[in-house]
Amino acid sequence: MWRRVTSLSSLISSKRSSTLNQMGIEDLSAFPDVTGNSIGQNVVAREVGKDGRFFKGKTPFITFVLGGPGSGKGTQCEKIVENFGFTHLSAGDLLRREIISNTEYGAKILDTIKEGKIVPSEVTVKLIRKEMESSDNYKFLIDGFPRSEENRIAFERITEADPDIVLFFDCPEEVMVKRVLNRNQGRVDDNIDTIRKRLKIFESLNLPVVNYYSKRGKLYTINAVGTADEIFEQVRPVFAAHEDHVEFEWVQEAWMRF
Numbered sequence: 001m002w003r004r005v006t007s008l009s010s011l012i013s014s015k016r017s018s019t020l021n022q023m024g025i026e027d028l029s030a031f032p033d034v035t036g037n038s039i040g041q042n043v044v045a046r047e048v049g050k051d052g053r054f055f056k057g058k059t060p061f062i063t064f065v066l067g068g069p070g071s072g073k074g075t076q077c078e079k080i081v082e083n084f085g086f087t088h089l090s091a092g093d094l095l096r097r098e099i100i101s102n103t104e105y106g107a108k109i110l111d112t113i114k115e116g117k118i119v120p121s122e123v124t125v126k127l128i129r130k131e132m133e134s135s136d137n138y139k140f141l142i143d144g145f146p147r148s149e150e151n152r153i154a155f156e157r158i159t160e161a162d163p164d165i166v167l168f169f170d171c172p173e174e175v176m177v178k179r180v181l182n183r184n185q186g187r188v189d190d191n192i193d194t195i196r197k198r199l200k201i202f203e204s205l206n207l208p209v210v211n212y213y214s215k216r217g218k219l220y221t222i223n224a225v226g227t228a229d230e231i232f233e234q235v236r237p238v239f240a241a242h243e244d245h246v247e248f249e250w251v252q253e254a255w256m257r258f
């Protein structure tokens with residue numbers, strides 16, 4: 001069932017919060033209960049199939065897009081959307097939208113992002129899930145998430161879904177730093193101090209997620225150095241190889257429902 005997580009209490013013990021804090025994950029107790037009437041309010045509980053992958057009666061095709069800050073995740077996602085019809089969900093953009101819309105915990109998200117830390121998983125996963133549920137598409141790029149094993153496990157628990165494939169944009173630190181400093185989007189975290197912190201957190205928390213999917217045979221590592229077009233030529237075959245399979249699965253399901 002979708003409505004499996006009804007309370008944050010198990011995650012808000014002080015012991016757990018302090019461990020998460022040391023790991024670069026913001027103290028959960030600093031955030032209000034997001035399972036209350038804020039993010040969760042419009043989420044309708046839905047049955048999922050036995051394999052946990054059914055979504056509004058469809059099987060979603062989920063791609064996690066991983067890589068350090070400035071590795072080019074967002075840029076490549078735009079190209080994947082144009083060429084393969086995916087819906088792009090940037091976890092960072094969803095969080096920034098919460099800041100702008102001045103929700104009760106927007107200020108906490110802003111502080112966390114400024115520090116280059118990771119927002120509590122419950123917050124991010126529910127934002128992502130809400131977008132997926134309200135979309136008519138079934139092919140999703142989830143960009144910049146999961147950023148930690150804790151994020152990954154929360155996604156599996158809350159959505160009962162797994163990614164079909166995981167892209168990893170492998171980029172040297174000096175290239176990432178240069179790109180972020182030139183990004184020019186007015187982001188509070190695009191400064192050298194925050195970038196250093198983000199790179200450390202990326203190495204300690206995000207690389208274990210990359211390794212996890214590598215061991216499970218889901219990882220596609222892309223060399224993220226070169227022009228955006230050159231990099232996309234490595235990305236294209238990954239999706240081309242899955243395209244027929246994805247379309248077939250979906251048509252088959254639609255036919256069975258009919």
Ligand SMILES: Nc1ncnc2c1ncn2[C@@H]1O[C@H](COP(=O)(O)OP(=O)(O)O)[C@@H](O)[C@H]1O
Binds near residue numbers: 070180182229231
């Ligand atoms: N291959 C590339 N070569 C040079 N600059 C790039 C390349 N890919 C992206 N950029 C630029 O680098 C910055 C970071 O890219 P972005 O896609 O936002 O990365 P991420 O989402 O991984 O942080 C942006 O200003 C973008 O225009």
Ligand SMILES: O=c1ccn([C@@H]2O[C@H](COP(=O)(O)OP(=O)(O)O)[C@@H](O)[C@H]2O)c(=O)[nH]1
Binds near residue numbers: 070074120151198
């Ligand atoms: O799942 C996520 C995604 C992003 N963030 C926060 O949002 C910031 C910006 O993320 P984004 O993916 O936009 O940055 P990018 O890697 O694209 O530069 C991160 O440093 C984190 O503080 C987070 O806490 N959880």
Ligand SMILES: [Mg+2]
Binds near residue numbers: 073074090092144
């Ligand atoms: Mg990005």
